[in-house]
Amino acid sequence: xxxxxxxxxxxxxxxxxxxxxxxxxxxxxxxxxxxxxxxxxxxxxxxxxxxxxxxxxxxxxxxxxxxxx
Numbered sequence: 001x002x003x004x005x006x007x008x009x010x011x012x013x014x015x016x017x018x019x020x021x022x023x024x025x026x027x028x029x030x031x032x033x034x035x036x037x038x039x040x041x042x043x044x045x046x047x048x049x050x051x052x053x054x055x056x057x058x059x060x061x062x063x064x065x066x067x068x069x
Contacts, residue, residue, distance in 0.1 A: 007035035008066075011042025013051070027059035036066025 004023055009016045025032060038052055039045035055061045 001029060001031060003031045003033065005033045005035060008037045009034070009042075009048050009052075010037055011039050011045035011048055013042065013044035013047040015042075016048060016051075027055075027061075032059065032061040034061060034063040036064055038063075038066070 004025060006016070006019065032055070034052060038048045042048070052061075052063050056063055
């Protein structure tokens with residue numbers, strides 16, 4: 001089992017998903033920890049928040065809230 005840690009997504013939905021793909025993230029095999037700042041700056045903050053909430057519910061990830069959230 002790998003532990004993947006990602007921080008400062010800042011509304012960059014496409015880049016976030018590209019990173020998950022590049023890392024071959026597998027929720028059944030990997031532990032994902034998201035560190036702070038899901039919104040602000042990027043154009044797709046709403047999509048990032050929806051995805052993170054869905055991942056918390058279905059993939060049992062850990063997501064910490066940041067100063068922009």
